[in-house]
Amino acid sequence: MALLALAKDGATVSSLSLEDTAGSGASRTSWVVGRSLDCDINVPHQSVSRRHARVFSDAEGGFYLEDLGSTHGTHVMGSRITEPVRLFDGLRVSFGTSGFELVPTNMMAAVMRAAQAA
Numbered sequence: 059m060a061l062l063a064l065a066k067d068g069a070t071v072s073s074l075s076l077e078d079t080a081g082s083g084a085s086r087t088s089w090v091v092g093r094s095l096d097c098d099i100n101v102p103h104q105s106v107s108r109r110h111a112r113v114f115s116d117a118e119g120g121f122y123l124e125d126l127g128s129t130h131g132t133h134v135m136g137s138r139i140t141e142p143v144r145l146f147d148g149l150r151v152s153f154g155t156s157g158f159e160l161v162p163t164n165m166m167a168a169v170m171r172a173a174q175a176a
Contacts, residue, residue, distance in 0.1 A: 060121060062089075062113065062145075063161045064099055071158070074099055076113070076121060088114045090126075091153065091160065105130045105154030113145070121145040121165055130154030 060076040074089065089098035092110040101110065107128040115121050124142040125132040133152045134143050145151075151160040 060165055061163045062099065063163065064101065065159045065161055066157055070161075072099070076115070088112055092126075099160070101153050101156055101158050103154065103156035103158065106156050106158075107154075110153050114142075121162065123151060123160075128154065 061073055062076060063073040064071045076086075076089065090109055090112050091097055091099040091101060092108050093101060093103065093106045094108040097109065099113075107126070107130070109126050110128045111123060111125050111132045113121055113123050122142040122144050123132065123134070123139070125139055131138040131154065133139070135150055145162040146165050147163055149162055151162075152158065153160075
């Protein structure tokens with residue numbers, strides 16, 4: 059199961075499964091990261107925009123991250139992104155100067171399951 063963990067100082071603060079997050083068997087293809095409590099992944103820091111970034115899936119089962127025009131940026135492996143970036147295990151994603159990191163796991167397993175279902 060593809061999973062995004064939100065971590066601060068090496069400790070997991072929260073996590074989100076990217077498969078069947080609706081809980082009803084309905085497929086979701088997009089999740090929002092931001093400071094707003096309405097976001098799927100809440101990052102409580104003033105340098106994080108209310109709707110900061112979006113994680114989305116493609117038809118092949120891959121997951122991507124894009125910045126939603128945030129003021130302080132979304133950084134992947136230390137570099138600010140300006141276009142969607144494919145998520146993979148071990149990738150480090152940070153938002154603004156918050157110190158929070160998004161840590162994707164089991165990304166390839168999700169791609170393999172999607173390929174087998176096709």
